[in-house]
Amino acid sequence: MKTPETQQKILNSAKRWFLEKGFKSAPLRKIVNDAGFTLGAFYGYYKNKEELFYALTDETAQGLATIVRSIGDDMQKLPPEQMLYSMLDCYLRRLPELADYLCAHREEMVLLLRCAEGTKYENFFDSFRIMNIERITQGVETAEHTPKALLGIDSGSLDLMMRGYFDMLAHIILETEDKETIIRRMRDVALVYRNGMLSLMEEETDHA
Numbered sequence: 001m002k003t004p005e006t007q008q009k010i011l012n013s014a015k016r017w018f019l020e021k022g023f024k025s026a027p028l029r030k031i032v033n034d035a036g037f038t039l040g041a042f043y044g045y046y047k048n049k050e051e052l053f054y055a056l057t058d059e060t061a062q063g064l065a066t067i068v069r070s071i072g073d074d075m076q077k078l079p080p081e082q083m084l085y086s087m088l089d090c091y092l093r094r095l096p097e098l099a100d101y102l103c104a105h106r107e108e109m110v111l112l113l114r115c116a117e118g119t120k121y122e123n124f125f126d127s128f129r130i131m132n133i134e135r136i137t138q139g140v141e142t143a144e145h146t147p148k149a150l151l152g153i154d155s156g157s158l159d160l161m162m163r164g165y166f167d168m169l170a171h172i173i174l175e176t177e178d179k180e181t182i183i184r185r186m187r188d189v190a191l192v193y194r195n196g197m198l199s200l201m202e203e204e205t206d207h208a
Contacts, residue, residue: 007045009035014052023053024118053119060108088194099182102173113170125166132162165193
């Protein structure tokens with residue numbers, strides 16, 4: 001369904017202001033005035049500034065979540081004894097699809113990652129971080145012959161590692177525009193984290 005012209009002008013103005021000032025500092029009156037309309041016209045489409053921000057970001061946030069959940073479903077299909085060692089392969093296979101989506105929704109991702117303070121999307125990657133921790137924990141718990149070094153990682157350390165991981169992903173998304181560079185950098189970061197886990201396994205083997 002095509003967005004009415006008036007509504008689209010408001011959305012275009014809002015995107016410019018939100019990208020420049022962030023959600024909290026973007027003035028609603030300026031957004032509406034720059035679109036060439038009155039606040040009365042605005043309230044015919046949106047209840048408030050929050051709803052306007054979500055009109056620009058909800059679809060992208062939900063689309064990204066769908067891809068991530070799908071990757072998670074691929075991981076869940078792995079045999080328990082392979083999950084810990086093969087999770088990364090599921091992620092790497094889907095990197096081109098993920099990078100395509102990020103490139104196609106670049107401005108919306110900037111809104112979600114840099115401009116969302118004061119909205120439900122503040123700390124946008126938190127839900128993805130928690131989901132990733134749960135998968136790693138499940139992989140550790142279900143894998144046969146899991147090294148004691150991995151079993152000994154406390155939840156706080158794992159949380160710190162995942163925070164660092166998603167902070168790096170945010171920087172990649174915000175600072176990189178072309179698809180191939182995004183794929184390469186996301187792969188490099190993922191491999192560093194995977195190899196760190198493998199080094200823990202090797203350490204346990206060396207001390208066995």
